[in-house]
Amino acid sequence: MRTKIKQVLLAKEPSRLEEKEVIVTGWIRTVRDQKAFAFIEINDGSTLTNLQVIADATLPQYAELMTQLTTGAAVSVEGILKKSPGKNQALELHATKVHLYGACDPARYPLQKKRHSFEFLRTIAHLRPRTNTQGAVLRVRSAMSFATHLFFQQRGFFYVHTPIITGSDCEGGGEMFRLSTTKPSEEFFGKPAYLTVSGQLELETLALALSDVYTFGPTFRAENSNTSRHLAEFWMIEPEMAFADLKVNMECAESYLRFCVNYALEHCAEDLAFFDQFIEKGLLERLKKVAHTPFAHIPYTEAIAILKKADRSFDFPVEWGIDLQSEHERYLAEEYCQKPVILTDYPAAIKAFYMRQNPDGKTVAAMDVLVPKIGELIGGSQREERLDILERKLEAFKLKKEDYWWYLELREYGSVPHAGFGLGLERLVLFITGMENIRDVIPFPRTPGHAEF
Amino acid sequence: MRTKIKQVLLAKEPSRLEEKEVIVTGWIRTVRDQKAFAFIEINDGSTLTNLQVIADATLPQYAELMTQLTTGAAVSVEGILKKSPGKNQALELHATKVHLYGACDPARYPLQKKRHSFEFLRTIAHLRPRTNTQGAVLRVRSAMSFATHLFFQQRGFFYVHTPIITGSDCEGGGEMFRLSTTKPSEEFFGKPAYLTVSGQLELETLALALSDVYTFGPTFRAENSNTSRHLAEFWMIEPEMAFADLKVNMECAESYLRFCVNYALEHCAEDLAFFDQFIEKGLLERLKKVAHTPFAHIPYTEAIAILKKADRSFDFPVEWGIDLQSEHERYLAEEYCQKPVILTDYPAAIKAFYMRQNPDGKTVAAMDVLVPKIGELIGGSQREERLDILERKLEAFKLKKEDYWWYLELREYGSVPHAGFGLGLERLVLFITGMENIRDVIPFPRTPGHAEF
Numbered sequence: 001m002r003t004k005i006k007q008v009l010l011a012k013e014p015s016r017l018e019e020k021e022v023i024v025t026g027w028i029r030t031v032r033d034q035k036a037f038a039f040i041e042i043n044d045g046s047t048l049t050n051l052q053v054i055a056d057a058t059l060p061q062y063a064e065l066m067t068q069l070t071t072g073a074a075v076s077v078e079g080i081l082k083k084s085p086g087k088n089q090a091l092e093l094h095a096t097k098v099h100l101y102g103a104c105d106p107a108r109y110p111l112q113k114k115r116h117s118f119e120f121l122r123t124i125a126h127l128r129p130r131t132n133t134q135g136a137v138l139r140v141r142s143a144m145s146f147a148t149h150l151f152f153q154q155r156g157f158f159y160v161h162t163p164i165i166t167g168s169d170c171e172g173g174g175e176m177f178r179l180s181t182t183k184p185s186e187e188f189f190g191k192p193a194y195l196t197v198s199g200q201l202e203l204e205t206l207a208l209a210l211s212d213v214y215t216f217g218p219t220f221r222a223e224n225s226n227t228s229r230h231l232a233e234f235w236m237i238e239p240e241m242a243f244a245d246l247k248v249n250m251e252c253a254e255s256y257l258r259f260c261v262n263y264a265l266e267h268c269a270e271d272l273a274f275f276d277q278f279i280e281k282g283l284l285e286r287l288k289k290v291a292h293t294p295f296a297h298i299p300y301t302e303a304i305a306i307l308k309k310a311d312r313s314f315d316f317p318v319e320w321g322i323d324l325q326s327e328h329e330r331y332l333a334e335e336y337c338q339k340p341v342i343l344t345d346y347p348a349a350i351k352a353f354y355m356r357q358n359p360d361g362k363t364v365a366a367m368d369v370l371v372p373k374i375g376e377l378i379g380g381s382q383r384e385e386r387l388d389i390l391e392r393k394l395e396a397f398k399l400k401k402e403d404y405w406w407y408l409e410l411r412e413y414g415s416v417p418h419a420g421f422g423l424g425l426e427r428l429v430l431f432i433t434g435m436e437n438i439r440d441v442i443p444f445p446r447t448p449g450h451a452e453f
Numbered sequence: 454m455r456t457k458i459k460q461v462l463l464a465k466e467p468s469r470l471e472e473k474e475v476i477v478t479g480w481i482r483t484v485r486d487q488k489a490f491a492f493i494e495i496n497d498g499s500t501l502t503n504l505q506v507i508a509d510a511t512l513p514q515y516a517e518l519m520t521q522l523t524t525g526a527a528v529s530v531e532g533i534l535k536k537s538p539g540k541n542q543a544l545e546l547h548a549t550k551v552h553l554y555g556a557c558d559p560a561r562y563p564l565q566k567k568r569h570s571f572e573f574l575r576t577i578a579h580l581r582p583r584t585n586t587q588g589a590v591l592r593v594r595s596a597m598s599f600a601t602h603l604f605f606q607q608r609g610f611f612y613v614h615t616p617i618i619t620g621s622d623c624e625g626g627g628e629m630f631r632l633s634t635t636k637p638s639e640e641f642f643g644k645p646a647y648l649t650v651s652g653q654l655e656l657e658t659l660a661l662a663l664s665d666v667y668t669f670g671p672t673f674r675a676e677n678s679n680t681s682r683h684l685a686e687f688w689m690i691e692p693e694m695a696f697a698d699l700k701v702n703m704e705c706a707e708s709y710l711r712f713c714v715n716y717a718l719e720h721c722a723e724d725l726a727f728f729d730q731f732i733e734k735g736l737l738e739r740l741k742k743v744a745h746t747p748f749a750h751i752p753y754t755e756a757i758a759i760l761k762k763a764d765r766s767f768d769f770p771v772e773w774g775i776d777l778q779s780e781h782e783r784y785l786a787e788e789y790c791q792k793p794v795i796l797t798d799y800p801a802a803i804k805a806f807y808m809r810q811n812p813d814g815k816t817v818a819a820m821d822v823l824v825p826k827i828g829e830l831i832g833g834s835q836r837e838e839r840l841d842i843l844e845r846k847l848e849a850f851k852l853k854k855e856d857y858w859w860y861l862e863l864r865e866y867g868s869v870p871h872a873g874f875g876l877g878l879e880r881l882v883l884f885i886t887g888m889e890n891i892r893d894v895i896p897f898p899r900t901p902g903h904a905e906f
Contacts, residue, residue: 002696004609004664025696026664027867044695045663046609074867076696101696102838102868109866126655126859127866129662138663142611149602156457156499158595163897164617164671165630165686167904177618177632177641179648181675188630188675188685189904195632202579202897202906209582210498210591211457211478218617218670222634222641232641233618242497243455243478243529243554385555406579406906413562413580414480414527415555444616444655451620451642453655453859 006046008081010270014090017081024051024093025076027130028104030113031069040069040095042077045129048136048270052084052092053077065098071113072104072130118440125444125453133279136271137441140264141429147263148216148237148425151256157212157239162199164217168403169194175222177232195220198422199238201354201407204383207240207418208410214239216425224448228437231426233446240420246356246365246382249419250342253369253378254295256423257340261291264432272432280434286372287432289339296341298332300363303343306336323350329368329375340371353397354407355381356417357389367421374431380421387411459499461534463723467543470534477504477546478529480583481557483566484522493522493548495530498582501589501723505537505545506530518551524566525557525583571893578897578906586732589724590894593717594882600716601669601690601878604709610665610692615652617671621856622647628675630685648673651875652691654807654860657836660693660871661863667692669878677901681890684879686899693873699809699818699835702872703795706822706831707748709876710793714744717885725885733887739825740885742792749794751785753816756796759789776803782821782828793824806850807860808834809870810842820874827884833874840864 003022011017026044036057041050055077059065069075078097084090106112110124111131121128128134149159167189169176176194187193199215206213219236239256241248264272265287276283298306307318307328316325324343333341345363348355355364369378384390390411394401401408429441439445444453456475464470479497489510494503508530512518522528531550537543559565563577564584574581581587602612620642622629629647640646652668659666672689692709694701717725718740729736751759760771760781769778777796786794798811799819808817822831837843843864847854854861882894892898897906 006609025869027662045611046665072867074869101870102864102866104866111866124859126658126862127662129659135662138613138659139611142606142613145612146602146606149599153595153599156459158498158592159598160591160595160896161671161688163686163899163904163906165673165899165904167906175634177634179630180633181628181630188677188901189899190902191904193904205579205906206582206591206896209480209580209588212499218614220618224641233616235614406577409579411555413555413557413564414525416478416527417554443613443659446616446618446642448641449643451616451618451644451646453616453620453658 002076004046005042005044005049005051008051008091008093009047009049009089011091015083017091018083020081021079022081022093023076023078024053025101026051026074028069028071028073028075030071031066033066038066038069040077042075043135045135048132048274049089052086052089053079053095054092055095055098059095059098065100068100068103069098070104070106070109072109072111074101074104075099076101118437122439122445129443132274134440136274137429137433137435138443139271140268140433141425141441143264143268144260144425144428144432145216147260148256150263151259152214152239155212157214158206158210160203160206160210160213160215161217162196162202162206162215164196165189165193166196167191167193177220177222197221198236200240200420200422203238203240203420204410204418205406207242207420208414208416211242212239226448228439229427231438231442231445231447234438234442235425236422237425238420238422240418242416242418244382244419245417246344246367246419249380249382249421250297250344250367253367253380253421254340254342257369257371257378258291260428261287261432265291275433275435283434290371293339295369296337296339298337298341298343299345300343300347301345303332307331310336321347321349326375329370330372333370333375334372338372340369343368343370351381353393353399354383354390356384357393365419371431373434374427377427377431378421378423380419382417382419385411385415385417387415455529457499458495458497458502458504461504461544461546462500462502462542464544468536470544471536473534474532475534475546476529476531477506478554479504479527481522481524481526481528483524484519486519491519491522493530495528496588498588501585501727502542505539505542506532506548507545508548508551512548512551518553521553521556522551523557523559523562525562525564527554527557528552529554571890575892575898582896585727587893589727590882590886590888591896592724593721593886594878594894596717596721597713597878597881597885598669600713601709603716604712605667605692608665610667611659611663613656613659613663613666613668614670615649615655615659615668617649618642618646619649620644620646630673630675650674651689653693653873653875656691656693656873657863657871658859660695660873661867661869664695665692679901681892682880684891684895684898684900687891687895688878689875690878691873691875693871695869695871697835697872698870699797699820699872702833702835702874703750703797703820706820706833706874707793707795710822710824710831711744713881714740714885718744728886728888736887743824746792748822749790749792751790751794751796752798753796753800754798756785760784763789774800774802779828782823783825786823786828787825791825793822796821796823804834806846806852807836807843809837810846818872824884826887827880830880830884831874831876833872835870835872838864838868838870840868
């Protein structure tokens with residue numbers, strides 16, 4: 001049985017592992033040949049730090065072995081764990097047997113021991129998970145995905161799968177990809193079919209049966225935007241709650257976000273320390289603050305007043321009715337509130353048709369969670385549950401009632417107040433890691449012109 | 454704060470809830486008007502069983518209320534929990550206040566209290582989650598999804614997302630959907646793009662960096678098959694392990710399946726009892742057996758001999774080299790072994806190019822897990838990690854090396870033995886629930902001609 005490097009280096013009581021015989025497998029990061037022995041650093045992806053292996057020159061075939069043990073080579077090392085005299089690790093492995101699985105030609109391997117630009121690494125997406133940064137990103141991404149399931153399952157939500165392929169091109173919210181088969185003349189589904197931009201409408205059918213549900217799956221946008229915040233394919237988390245109003249929705253979003261931050265602080269401490277040191281100075285402090293401070297709450301109308309009074313100028317002029325730009329959102333979260341803030345009650349005209357109309361007739365029960373560093377991280381609303389108002393909204397938005405027959409029936413048969421929100425996993429990972437470009441927090445980014453691998 | 458019906462009816466110590474004041478919300482399943490009072494059964498989806506509410510005729514506006522409280526209507530009920538004299542439940546709710554959220558016209562509501570065929574219910578997929586069977590299926594589906602994450606996270610696997618949109622049409626394993634945008638003349642990704650049929654090839658890049666990974670996402674087949682076992686869109690779980698051979702792979706698959714069965718038996722007891730009573734008699738016994746009996750292991754060559762000796766005839770003749778049909782697989786699992794069986798070492802010609810060649814030169818280190826009731830539930834293999842053999846396999850399969858440049862590089866730079874498998878979530882849910890048709894275990898099934906909702 002092999003031991004994972006995480007079990008050695010993150011052991012609660014390393015001293016109990018001293019003198020233990022173990023087998024460790026992994027890929028070589030560096031070798032320092034000291035003639036009488038060599039230091040070999042190996043990594044198996046289970047944790048950020050490499051395990052230091054001491055290979056003595058008395059090992060069988062030592063000279064030949066040393067020509068093969070190069071950066072990137074895969075090995076298994078049998079040996080005895082010893083207290084390390086170095087101060088970087090508690091334990092090191094004294095090899096009794098080194099086995100080479102697969103060599104790695106130093107003249108050809110693109111990942112030599114030096115800093116590579118993130119742009120370059122995207123061109124070798126099949127190898128970049130072997131770098132420190134990508135390894136850490138992927139571990140945090142996995143932890144945030146699991147934390148999401150934990151949070152909602154603990155609260156009694158059911159995980160449901162809304163369809164990826166949809167027959168309706170009318171979900172709102174962006175350009176869609178269209179499907180065809182190898183016989184383009186035939187429609188596989190009997191009519192045009194598209195890739196979903198959001199599971200929300202279908203999710204409501206499940207909330208109005210199971211009460212609390214969430215979906216977590218890929219969504220798509222066929223938009224030609226080349227920014228550090230947009231992908232053509234990304235993963236979205238969408239909870240939906242029956243018998244819930246905007247207040248319940250806000251509490252859920254805030255608790256969820258805080259749960260994720262705490263989960264990362266607790267389970268990804270080593271990776272977060274790495275990001276704090278090399279990617280965003282002050283990351284840990286920022287996250288700890290989010291974990292401990294209640295979010296601010298500001299109605300949109302008040303936010304507009306705050307922005308107008310701000311002693312700085314914005315590229316986009318501020319007027320009641322505008323869709324807030326990233327500069328406005330970040331001012332509110334980073335400068336004015338200096339913590340996450342939930343904006344509520346947006347003008348009806350700039351929000352989707354399904355958001356619940358407020359008594360003032362001008363605004364809807366929408367909410368956006370804005371956070372320092374990212375801007376909008378979560379968008380949600382209470383949904384319009386009143387059939388007559390929803391029908392009027394469809395008309396006002398020039399949408400056809402026939403296309404929404406089943407969505408309208410939810411309001412006809414046992415309608416209830418309900419609410420939900422959506423959060424893009426990649427933006428959450430940017431928020432937690434301090435990474436700047438969304439292409440660097442998903443293993444195989446899809447953007448205009450790019451669907452390699 | 455509302456109380457979910459599950460918290461009342463599945464309470465460990467119901468007696469501690471007696472005389473407690475609670476608010477419960479849900480949808481009415483039935484009303485029995487007894488003049489002096491009414492029995493109202495309500496369900497909120499949190500659990501299978503309805504909560505019995507006693508509404509006394511002395512409630513304000515009782516007569517008017519009774520005209521509105523019909524099957525499908527949404528209500529909140531405030532009241533006091535009392536010990537129930539009936540034997541079907543420990544507690545019942547004596548209403549002090551009934552609030553109607555949304556009525557439900559009995560003349561129009563399609564879900565009246567009677568048995569509906571599963572075929573009919575598929576035409577109202579937006580309402581069918583409100584039926585007993587669909588509610589139970591969805592709860593089990595959620596539990597199996599979460600159990601999957603729990604199992605792999607506890608074993609130190611990282612959850613990774615392989616791409617849904619892929620630029621390669623050469624993954625093997627079935628017809629693919631092709632993407633286009635509203636401007637069909639332009640390629641959004643600069644070249645043709647497709648929907649993935651499996652994340653495995655990309656998954657291997659992540660296993661060869663993080664050691665143990667899994668993916669869980671939608672996959673697609675543009676095949677015109679109208680069977681009770683096939684969907685155009687389904688969810689697949691794919692683990693991949695570095696430093697692992699077929700033996701490790703088999704252990705993982707067996708442990709995973711047993712974990713899921715045990716999780717269902719423990720966390721979905723009420724729903725499984727329902728399936729055992731109404732869907733498949735003997736279900737619980739079948740599942741308990743899977744939970745407690747080690748799986749059988751039979752090499753393909755031996756399985757062929759067993760099938761040839763079987764005292765029954767098959768529609769498809771049995772010869773070494775054939776791809777086993779469902780009738781063969783079910784005979785082996787249901788009759789010969791009477792428990793799950795792992796078949797190994799299939800002929801190279803009937804398996805994918807990436808499976809590892811055995812020393813005999815004729816077979817590959819493949820494994821299929823066959824289970825009673827379903828047939829093949831899991832398919833996997835050790836992967837070919839030797840560059841020269843993999844290149845020869847590509848040639849033999851008439852596949853172009855250029856298309857696999859990055860996949861081949863994994864064998865050039867630090868190659869290691871690795872293995873993995875794939876399991877369709879919907880087949881797992883069929884296996885756990887005893888349901889017969891795959892269209893009834895996914896909320897919005899996509900099949901040829903069908904992409905409604």
